[in-house]
Amino acid sequence: MSTSSDERKLLPTGHERIDHLEMRGIVKRFPGVLAVDHVDFDVRAGEVHALLGENGAGKSTLMKILYGLYQANEGEIYLNRRKVTIKSPSDAIALGIGMIHQHFMLVPSLTVAENVALGLKSSREPLLDLDVVSARIEQLARTYGLQVDPSRPVWQLAVGERQRVEIIKALYRGAALLILDEPTAVLTPQEVDDLFATLRQMVQDGHALIFISHKLHEVLAISQRITVLRDGRVVGSVPTAQATKAELARMMVGREVLLTYDVPPVEPGPVRLKISGLRASSDRGTEALRGIDLEVRAGEILGLAGVSGNGQRELAEVIFGLRPATAGSVLLDGQDITGKSPAELNRLGMSYIPEERMLDGVIRDFTVAENLMLQEHAQRPYSYHIFLNPRAIAQRCANLIRNFNIRTPNQETPIKSLSGGNIQKLVLARELAREPSVLIAAQPTRGVDIGATEYIHQRLLEQRARGTATLLISEDLDEILALADRIAVIYEGEIVGVVDRAQAQVETLGLMMAGVRHETAAG
């Protein structure tokens, strides 16, 4: 009897199962903020328990406590009903807890096997045992459908493959419980399907999985239970079978949320932005853009879909005069603007919402007002000659803060103490206040909570109705499908196809994002 139950407790990797893990009354305080407020959370072997919540809801903090990266101020953790203390990630790993971070922790120049072996004792010290490691990796890969070649260097791998290496790394170290922090954020739809297949296999074999996400449909697709966090507290915990998207969104945000928008038909006007044969180099000197042709009309949102790192950032930078083009041209209303400076483009009615808002969009140490004035400060009435006019500036900022619903104690608050959503609203306010004729919006809602996302989307649609030509660059296909009139897909610096939203299908777009040409993908 006892032997058979012991056998049942073993995972295919040969490690012991974690039948039940429970976090009780967890509290984590940061100076001035209660990040996690008396949270109870548990997960069992053979289930995916999804942790849902907006940015800053406390999901990551809670999981970092479980993985030993943070220490809780209060509360206990029980593993198989036994109280444990986890002081560091190595404690967590020893207990069979693994974590896949949003940002991969791999050494690009090392091979897959070397990455997996990193930090582990070799079976024949002081020599390496990479052959043993490779054999074991291949065995794990077969069991869980995680295809990787152990001998390839990591820098050659695509994002989806790198994630598989991370999962193998965790399994190799005996993870019975795996925490996945926003694992789908960087994947194409097909890669998401592959990942989900692997996760289902793991659940079947008796692993316990915690899946952190803010994407409702993914959570509904993969999990058995869903716990929603808001402001550090558990709002509710429901079996997935009884959950609906609208209900979950309401729990996350605390009010009703629009999940789809009424996109009123707007008759597209003349071509505002015309890009032809555009080529440019990446920071490393490799060719990032390989002949891009695009047109954006007035009153139209052109969505540029694609997996991160396929030339989106370089395209936006070339258009906005921040990176030189090696060939081709950009026309604004028929006028050649290739290589013009950002200041000139601002004057010509172009706005840019940069992807890295903390790096490129705002000045962290400046106040809300100072950040709102980054472009217009030299114009009347905000300054006369070189002297700033504080009254006019204060008035304009007060208007923008009100009109764009920026939540800040006052104009003099340093911007770094605002939330990501509010910072993005500020950038949006600054860029849209100019009534741009062309808007380049790069990842406008990345890392922004649902409430602010909804707001930003509404503003982009409003701008469309006013005749702005918008190039919406996003890795979030849902966002593009919700807003764009036409969708272009970029892959390795080339446009693989442009489709109307009405004809767009997620599967086709997914194939295109993986580099399959539109004609073949549709056929």
Place this chain on the structure above:
Amino acid sequence: MPPNLFHSPRLDRAIDALMPLIAVLLALLVGGLMIVLMNANPITAYRGLWDGAFGSKNAVADTLVKATPLLLVGIGICISFRGGVVNIGGEGQMIAGGLVAVAIGLGYKDADPTLVIIACLVGSFVAGAVWGGIAGVLKAYFNVNEILSTIMLNQIATFGMMYLVRSEFIDPRQKGAAAPIPETERLPRQFDLPRIGGALDDLYRWLGLSGEGGTQWGTTLLHNGIIIALVLAVLVYVLLWRTTVGYRIRAVGKNPRASRYAGIPVRRYMVLSLVLSGGLAGLAGGIQLLGVRHRMNAEGGAIAFTGNAGFNGIVAALFGGLHPLGTIPASILFGALLVGGNKLQRTVQVPSALITALIGLVIVFVVGSDIFVRRRSRRRVTVSVAEATEAAEVRASP
């Protein structure tokens, strides 16, 4: 969030404002221990320090004269550090300013003194601006580290001065003679910066404050350089916080990438910060020449002319929170330490190195207190933002 009964914003801010003073007191306390270890009486020592710096009209005048170049260099440092460039070239820029001033003064000995003084001051500003601007251009357009280039330019200026003073600029009376210290002629006395003691006495008399005997400041060496420096400190404050130019300098300093994205010509403003910073240091050199030295000599390196103000000005600026108005009391404090240190040395027979150590202690404690204040204010901001957001949410929900 429960209100904290012991949490008073006003008290918090008062503590923050007093923090530099507390830091100085702590530094003096530790310095006192050092004096005790040297078998001297710290109370006598500090009384000597105080008397030396503020004990008489002459002492106060000396302190202010010493503070003047510190303040000018310091407000320049405020501009450059706020603009994200580290100007370590104050020494070289002061020398460049001094050399141009001495050249103009000796070249136009018979011209109208007021015009010559103005020309010397403007010329010294331009010379320092060029000297700083070289480092600015190298940084902005050739990506040369400005810390290295300004230090190198210090050396070039120092040796250039030595060469010029030995050759072109040498006092004609020394020519051919084996002079112990090669030096320039003294500038004609009518080019000395006007002393302001007499005017101060008039002011005292007008206010009915002067006692028997009347003149008290009239005999001191206080010249109007301190007035120029104080006015410029206010102007630099206006520049940095009330003009588009200053706004852009600060934006470029805090985040050149975002500034570039917003259409600010980042390189030009980088150069401008070093030009202005160097110009103010150059002016410090000109004022040092017209107000104190009246000639340049080839011995003793840079320090003989600058008195290390090119470096100490950086310390004064940091102590003043990189704020031009804060740099005013900071410069006076360091001027007082320098002047009082001499007296201290004479009264209690401690080595003058003690003053250097004391200044070092002040810096360590001030920098430490600054980190302390910043951490406190960050905590405060987080709390207030959290509260405000909460309040906004309460308002938003029906």
